Amino acid sequence: MFQTATEQESVIIPRNTLFINQKEASQGATVNRESRETVGQVKVNNPRISCHNVNVFYGAKQAINNINLDIGHNEVIALIGPSGCGKSTLLRCLNRMNDTIDGCHVTGEIFINNQNINNREIDVVPLRAQVGMVFQKPNPFPKSIYENIAFGPRIHGLANSKQDIEEIVVTSLQKTGLWNEVKDRLEQPGISLSGGQQQRLCIARTIAVSPEIILMDEPCSALDPIGTAKIEELMDELRAQYTIVIVTHSMQQAARVSQRTAYFHMGDLIEVGTTKQIFTSPLHQLTEDYITGRFG
Amino acid sequence: MSKALEGHTVQRYDGELNHLHMQVVKMASLALDQTKRALYAFHNKDITTANLVIEREQQVDGLELAVDEEVIATIARRAPVARDLRVIMSFSKAVTDLERIGDESAKISHLSKAIFDNEGSDPSTHILRDVTSMGAIVLSMLQEAIEIFDQLDVTRAEILAKNHNGLDIEFQSSLRRLTTFVLEDARNVGHTISIVLILKALERIGEHARNLAEYVIYLVNGVDIRHPESQASKE
Numbered sequence: 001m002f003q004t005a006t007e008q009e010s011v012i013i014p015r016n017t018l019f020i021n022q023k024e025a026s027q028g029a030t031v032n033r034e035s036r037e038t039v040g041q042v043k044v045n046n047p048r049i050s051c052h053n054v055n056v057f058y059g060a061k062q063a064i065n066n067i068n069l070d071i072g073h074n075e076v077i078a079l080i081g082p083s084g085c086g087k088s089t090l091l092r093c094l095n096r097m098n099d100t101i102d103g104c105h106v107t108g109e110i111f112i113n114n115q116n117i118n119n120r121e122i123d124v125v126p127l128r129a130q131v132g133m134v135f136q137k138p139n140p141f142p143k144s145i146y147e148n149i150a151f152g153p154r155i156h157g158l159a160n161s162k163q164d165i166e167e168i169v170v171t172s173l174q175k176t177g178l179w180n181e182v183k184d185r186l187e188q189p190g191i192s193l194s195g196g197q198q199q200r201l202c203i204a205r206t207i208a209v210s211p212e213i214i215l216m217d218e219p220c221s222a223l224d225p226i227g228t229a230k231i232e233e234l235m236d237e238l239r240a241q242y243t244i245v246i247v248t249h250s251m252q253q254a255a256r257v258s259q260r261t262a263y264f265h266m267g268d269l270i271e272v273g274t275t276k277q278i279f280t281s282p283l284h285q286l287t288e289d290y291i292t293g294r295f296g
Numbered sequence: 297m298s299k300a301l302e303g304h305t306v307q308r309y310d311g312e313l314n315h316l317h318m319q320v321v322k323m324a325s326l327a328l329d330q331t332k333r334a335l336y337a338f339h340n341k342d343i344t345t346a347n348l349v350i351e352r353e354q355q356v357d358g359l360e361l362a363v364d365e366e367v368i369a370t371i372a373r374r375a376p377v378a379r380d381l382r383v384i385m386s387f388s389k390a391v392t393d394l395e396r397i398g399d400e401s402a403k404i405s406h407l408s409k410a411i412f413d414n415e416g417s418d419p420s421t422h423i424l425r426d427v428t429s430m431g432a433i434v435l436s437m438l439q440e441a442i443e444i445f446d447q448l449d450v451t452r453a454e455i456l457a458k459n460h461n462g463l464d465i466e467f468q469s470s471l472r473r474l475t476t477f478v479l480e481d482a483r484n485v486g487h488t489i490s491i492v493l494i495l496k497a498l499e500r501i502g503e504h505a506r507n508l509a510e511y512v513i514y515l516v517n518g519v520d521i522r523h524p525e526s527q528a529s530k531e
């Protein structure tokens with residue numbers, strides 16, 4: 001049921017502390033509901049993404065509180081939690097999508113490949129190619145299937161010739177398992193595809209610009225079980241090349257697709273651990289209450 | 297009813313887990329009663345009670361099937377995780393142990409019939425006494441395990457699970473004593489073999505009782521304490 005992952009020692013990370021210093025949480029022990037300290041495996045070796053003391057404010061309202069979290073290479077990490085807990089807000093921090101929201105203010109540091117992307121001098125256009133995003137609702141461009149894929153590489157200057165672009169289009173569609181389904185109708189509009197195909201087209205569009213990280217915000221919530229299964233299978237294949245961060249409300253999806261899971265509650269990162277550990281023996285009472293359906 | 301099984305937003309889920317728990321405890325009570333009656337039949341040379349234990353084995357098997365069916369339905373319907381998953385897995389494994397306790401009780405009854413329900417002479421009381429002492433230990437362990445399972449009492453479960461030696465020592469001592477009887481008089485061989493098989497059945501019941509305690513520890517704490525020597529090499 002679960003993806004294999006290296007088990008690491010679980011610890012409580014004191015607020016404002018970035019480094020694991022001692023094993024404090026015994027296996028199976030449950031941290032009480034009132035505690036807001038992050039419990040679990042926050043740090044990883046050689047992280048692809050490293051969030052240090054990240055806070056997000058919408059005007060005066062603080063949406064996420066001092067988040068510290070590492071995300072490794074070639075892993076799928078699921079961000080889970082009730083509505084309004086800050087998981088999508090954190091996701092949008094990872095490619096500066098929050099910049100597009102008036103009044104949104106992000107503090108702290110987010111390192112991707114040792115570069116702080118929260119630095120205002122960072123150019124967000126290449127950043128968003130490096131960190132692609134797939135949204136809840138499939139949103140293909142009102143263009144042909146071919147152009148949906150070709151548009152990104154063309155504007156980012158990733159192809160020097162028509163032949164290069166064609167190669168990118170074919171490769172991207174093959175990687176998402178869509179090639180055999182659309183190879184004879186590349187000139188048809190993207191929106192003529194089924195919901196599941198549209199979502200895979202959006203993923204193909206994302207990987208066409210050679211990202212390192214793919215952010216997925218409830219990518220299957222509008223899909224039927226078959227479409228969902230295809231996306232999940234695709235995520236498993238893409239993991240070999242990319243880091244994937246997925247926000248999902250489906251506990252079973254988080255359990256199926258991710259190697260690590262992070263649980264958020266009212267802006268706090270409550271617990272991080274291997275998916276196996278979170279879904280069999282969570283350390284924090286809030287995590288257990290949420291994933292077992294004991295509060296909404 | 298246990299708080300560990302309650303508190304779901306979907307209250308019917310609480311009801312399903314509580315019903316499952318009640319079914320397992322009911323099966324455990326029947327398994328305990330079977331063991332008690334099997335030992336009573338042995339001590340009192342009561343063939344009627346021995347036959348009753350043999351007949352009621354089917355009831356234990358039936359409860360195992362009923363619990364398994366509910367476990368499968370709950371997994372399919374609720375996709376349990378975390379503590380709920382541990383509850384389901386613990387209940388599912390517990391009924392296997394309880395069914396085997398039922399089997400061992402029936403085995404003791406069959407052996408009692410073989411010893412006492414014939415024209416031959418009864419064995420000497422010296423040969424029988426080991427069943428009395430080991431039977432008392434095993435009944436006490438099983439009674440404790442069932443109370444622990446009923447109340448999901450992890451503190452008592454840890455004490456029972458750590459109590460490794462008492463039963464093993466008693467079993468080994470009994471084997472040594474019985475070997476002496478056989479060496480002294482070869483005519484004791486037939487009865488001694490039956491007694492050894494009864495003692496082995498009791499030893500197994502004791503182990504199943506300890507397993508029940510281990511499941512409660514896993515259910516409550518999420519810690520698998522089985523086979524500590526193998527835990528390190530698991531990965």
